Amino acid sequence: MEQSLSSSPTSPTPPGLRVLVASSEAHPLIKTGGLADVAASLPAALRQLGCDARLIMPGYPRAMRQLRAAQPVCELQMPGCRVAVRILAGLHPDHDLPIYLVDAPESFTREGNPYTDLSGRDWGDNAERFLLFCRVVALLAQGLPALKWQPDVLHGNDWQTGLAPALLQETPQRPATVFTIHNLAYQGLFDRATYDRIGLPAALWTLSGLEFHQRLSFIKGGIVFSDRVNTVSPTYAAEVRTPRFGCGLDGLLRQIGGRFSGILNGIDYDVWNPASDPLIAHHYDRDQFALKADNKIDLQRDFGLPRNEDAFVIGYIGRLVEQKGVDLILAILPEVLRDPRIQVMIVAAGERPIEQALREFAAQYPRQMGVFIGYDEVRAHRIEAGCDVFLMPSRFEPCGLNQIYSLRYGTVPIVHRTGGLADTVVNSTPETLAQGRATGFLVDELQPQALLATIWQALRLYREEPDGWRRLATTGMAQDFSWEASARQYLRLYADASAERHNRLHAASA
Incomplete structure (x- = not known):
């Protein structure tokens, strides 16, 4: 399953909670929207607070070109892949945030938008592509020997990571799981034929699992199977629990009760600051x-x-x-x-x-x-x-x-x-x-x-x-x-998720 290539690049990391942030994009490696800004800034802010936070994302060509100090650490034989998937480890281009890239050329070596072709249509194999990503995320969450690192918390973001908590649900050594909804309108929906084709466990096709109106819902996997779920502002968290904004999932979000909350995004004032912004000609405050x-x-x-x-x-x-x-x-x-x-x-x-x-x-x-x-x-x-x-x-x-x-x-x-x-x-x-x-x-x-x-x-x-x-x-x-206040709220959310994970383990063993 796993073949080690070399040891992971080392960089000084503060002691404390180990957090693996999973995202389909991160600035400046690749960006289509605000998710990319959050995926880069939040783990960096967590590291400032003493966490050993790391990011995992697909190995798009633009991301591969920009990763600093990149080196392969292992190869994985994954279901449905004709060739081995490599894990590359390196650093963010602008600061010392460790990043893992999932190098799967058949799935991710496509220039341009991560989700659509040049005509603006969704890639026809998006379900396979992001299921592969979720499978790799789930493996890293359990601790790959070649990485010599296992997270205490897996933090997924949006539908592209939603199946990872579902794949981990029966794994005793899994970390606590947190899932963030950045936009509920984008749910990762696919038909039943796709579900059967990509090889997900039949037991997950239930109303209490991944089935959503006779379709596979990636985002529902993140909501149902994560220890804590949040979205990116308090007001939106209240809105999506109503039929007007809930995109059909408002009942589920009401049902999970206290497991769901809202944390406002921050911004990186090192990047967005008119007093020092290198992209503008005239600085001011x-x-x-x-x-x-x-x-x-x-x-x-x-x-x-x-x-x-x-x-x-x-x-x-x-x-x-x-x-x-x-x-x-x-x-x-x-x-x-x-x-x-x-x-x-x-x-x-x-x-x-x-x-x-x-x-x-x-x-x-x-x-x-x-x-x-x-x-x-x-x-x-x-x-x-x-x-x-x-x-x-x-x-x-x-x-x-x-x-x-x-x-x-x-x-x-x-x-x-x-x-x-x-x-x-x-x-x-x-x-x-x-x-x-x-x-x-x-x-x-x-x-x-x-x-x-x-x-x-x-x-x-x-x-x-x-x-x-x-x-x-x-x-x-x-x-x-700034991100510091938001990052502190995420630390509290991680603690709640860890407590939920502990309680579930205790209940299962009782």
Whole structure:
């Protein structure tokens, strides 16, 4: 089953809890969304608190190229694989976080998106690919001799890791298991024929197991079989227990009761800090807020728009899908762009008709609107630094990170009152502004006119009360959403999961 190749690379690791974080992506190795930021930042923050936290993810080509001090440590003969799977060990490109890559070329040597082909369609063998990943995660969780390391806690993230706790359920030496839902809308659903084909135990096909309306559900495996389950904000944790947001799993999430909770994501202030960000040209902080305007000029040049320090610049970064409320942005653009002193900057990709609509707006308003289709980390940082406001009219948002980045950069967020957006942004009212608590604008009704009215409210404050605008923006900059506080909450969750694991063992042996 396992063939050792060499000893794992050693790096000084603090004593304490051993945690294996499993994720299908991690920044900068590969990124499609906020999961990648969390998967890199949380284990790094845990290590700062004294944990021996390590990350495991698939060995995509981009990840293999970036892994520092990489060396193979063992080979595994896995079910369904014609060739042995290698485990590579190395370090994160930017800090000393140990990372294991699952080198399975038939499954993961595909350039581009980890989940879809170049046309945007899901890879046809996603069930096989991520079952393989889960099988390897489960093996590492039990302690591979070649690694000379076994975790006390396995922490899975999203559907791509959901089968690992299910595969470990009957294993006496398994670690405690924690499963984090980053977005319940993505569940890893496959038909019964796929279930039969990929060779999962027949006993798991039950309503109390992996079966979900006659389909295989990867995410249900993580929910049912983990000692503790959480999602990425307290408000979203409450929302997904309702039929409106529960995507069919609200009953199960209510059923597991105290095993389910919400922990707000943090952000890495070493990466997202306008006072030191290497990706922006002009650094600034709360006390030098006026210097932010220089980044606006740079952003206008980047997007080929006229230089105008007095322009009211609106930014958006994200996926072009219904969840993000992009249809609302499209609906209000004609009215917004009637004001020649407003500019709109967008870095996004997603559904082709929305991409085309944005390109057409940019062509129609070449002096007011700049669009980049795709994701670009440099442009993302420059939008956060150069815009005056940031739009996030998401229909639902488990946590959201861009509104937190925006707060740090003094770019006032305009967001829908949902999920993590409601947990991180304090609405601007006469009272909260007078009290110095306001940090942004919350939209309660997801209608184009409500979003437009909120933009006009922000614009009035920006143009008529510049001192009030500065207080609003710098209050946001003063908020602390660093990873340390969130990581401490995860430590408590790990302790609860370990206690649950102990109690189950005790009950089984009684």
